[in-house]
Amino acid sequence: MTEVDVLAEPDWLAREAAHAERVRRWTVPHQERKSRGEKHPVLDFLFTYYSHRPGHLERWQPGPGVALAGPAARRFLDRKGYVETPDGVVLDPAGFTERKARTAEFVLGLLSATASRAPRLSCFGLHEWAMVYREPADSVRHDQVPLRLGSPGTDAVVESLDIRCGHFDAFRFFTPPARPRNELEPTRAAQVTLEQPGCLHANMDLFKWAYKLDPYVPAELVADCFELAAEIRELDMRASPYDLADLGYPPVRIETAAGRAEYARAQAGFARRSAPLRARLIAHCHSLVSPAGRPPRA
Numbered sequence: 001m002t003e004v005d006v007l008a009e010p011d012w013l014a015r016e017a018a019h020a021e022r023v024r025r026w027t028v029p030h031q032e033r034k035s036r037g038e039k040h041p042v043l044d045f046l047f048t049y050y051s052h053r054p055g056h057l058e059r060w061q062p063g064p065g066v067a068l069a070g071p072a073a074r075r076f077l078d079r080k081g082y083v084e085t086p087d088g089v090v091l092d093p094a095g096f097t098e099r100k101a102r103t104a105e106f107v108l109g110l111l112s113a114t115a116s117r118a119p120r121l122s123c124f125g126l127h128e129w130a131m132v133y134r135e136p137a138d139s140v141r142h143d144q145v146p147l148r149l150g151s152p153g154t155d156a157v158v159e160s161l162d163i164r165c166g167h168f169d170a171f172r173f174f175t176p177p178a179r180p181r182n183e184l185e186p187t188r189a190a191q192v193t194l195e196q197p198g199c200l201h202a203n204m205d206l207f208k209w210a211y212k213l214d215p216y217v218p219a220e221l222v223a224d225c226f227e228l229a230a231e232i233r234e235l236d237m238r239a240s241p242y243d244l245a246d247l248g249y250p251p252v253r254i255e256t257a258a259g260r261a262e263y264a265r266a267q268a269g270f271a272r273r274s275a276p277l278r279a280r281l282i283a284h285c286h287s288l289v290s291p292a293g294r295p296p297r298a
Contacts, residue, residue, distance in 0.1 A: 009070025119198030
């Protein structure tokens with residue numbers, strides 16, 4: 001059996017506590033809002049569009065190849081996928097199924113293809129505008145907040161600019177009149193071909209690909225991806241047609257040349273910051289799917 005790294009109890013307990021404290025900045029307010037039946041047009045997305053529940057995000061795991069020493073580690077045996085060994089509690093190698101391996105292979109292929117391309121910075125966040133194009137104001141996705149320019153002004157912006165969205169999971173929410181205005185025709189089958197590292201949604205999705213491999217990705221990497229996704233989501237919605245100033249999100253006015261330049265600068269910054277996270281996930285997937293690196297079976 002492949003050697004494992006053994007974490008002493010004080011060390012892994014400290015990492016576990018630090019992880020929980022870090023992500024509760026988002027999970028606790030979300031759960032409090034949910035208990036009150038209160039919606040948040042920016043932050044809910046992190047827990048509704050993405051399917052990783054707050055309690056799971058708070059839960060720390062070491063990832064494969066790590067043994068947790070000490071009596072406190074026995075509580076991990078209450079979770080699915082952990083077994084006890086002479087070194088300590090580890091992820092059960094049998095839990096890394098062929099289905100999980102196929103997921104890792106898909107993620108590896110998608111992220112490698114995305115990383116191989118230069119960022120494109122000319123979409124200006126128009127996907128959010130295309131999602132409300134020609135929709136009555138009372139039926140838009142976030143109808144609890146107004147449109148900055150109203151429905152006619154929003155439609156005029158969509159009609160005055162070129163839409164270049166290549167991300168299928170954004171495109172699929174376009175209104176029917178907006179779809180023909182897009183220069184690309186994203187499909188699920190074309191995802192690997194079209195995704196590129198300047199896309200805000202492709203960079204937010206690093207969080208999705210990290211948690212899809214849970215628990216075979218260390219919690220710290222999942223949290224790194226989540227934290228970046230939370231920051232990107234703010235830009236995504238600040239550049240949207242919604243008026244979110246009262247919630248503390250001043251607009252990036254992409255309907256103006258100055259606003260489009262501001263958006264492109266921020267988009268380029270997120271592309272740079274996403275690159276090392278994408279590289280870490282690629283390396284991790286390589287280790288999971290390679291015969292030498294795949295979690296050993298007992």
